[in-house]
Amino acid sequence: MDGVQLLRLGKRLTDLGRDVVADPSGGTLTPGELAVIGDVFKHPGASVQDIRARTGFAQSHVSTSVQRLRDRGILLAAPDPADGRRTLLTLTDQVRRVVHERAAMPAEQVLSGALSDPGQTARAVALIEELARLLGIPPTRAPGGAE
Numbered sequence: 001m002d003g004v005q006l007l008r009l010g011k012r013l014t015d016l017g018r019d020v021v022a023d024p025s026g027g028t029l030t031p032g033e034l035a036v037i038g039d040v041f042k043h044p045g046a047s048v049q050d051i052r053a054r055t056g057f058a059q060s061h062v063s064t065s066v067q068r069l070r071d072r073g074i075l076l077a078a079p080d081p082a083d084g085r086r087t088l089l090t091l092t093d094q095v096r097r098v099v100h101e102r103a104a105m106p107a108e109q110v111l112s113g114a115l116s117d118p119g120q121t122a123r124a125v126a127l128i129e130e131l132a133r134l135l136g137i138p139p140t141r142a143p144g145g146a147e
Contacts, residue, residue: 020107021034032065033065033069035065036062036066036075037091037099040090045089047087047088048066049086074095075091076090108121111124
């Protein structure tokens with residue numbers, strides 16, 4: 001495998017993962033908006049600068065995404081009590097619940113849509129789980145679906 005093939009694989013896995021965690025009833029979200037939602041989900045009370053630093057996106061890109069998400073009622077903004085010039089961002093309770101539910105869903109369903117053979121799906125799941133273990137990515141749920 002060369003670097004380009006690795007990048008293509010990463011992109012394909014990212015797209016499949018997005019299909020699992022993105023709420024199709026919530027309308028279309030850009031990859032940048034999904035990254036902002038994911039960051040705020042993990043780091044409630046984040047500022048635009050915090051999100052920029054963690055995602056590597058340009059500040060203008062983060063600011064634009066944040067404004068669109070605020071306009072759609074996905075993000076809430078409040079002044080930082082320690083520094084009134086900063087705005088702290090959180091997800092609405094409803095969005096937080098939806099993200100948590102979607103993130104806990106097993107990936108097998110979307111993988112079975114990408115692969116026509118159930119045997120291939122099972123093998124792909126096993127290989128992806130092994131790769132995650134080898135790369136030190138901890139599981140987000142225990143076997144059997146319990147958290």
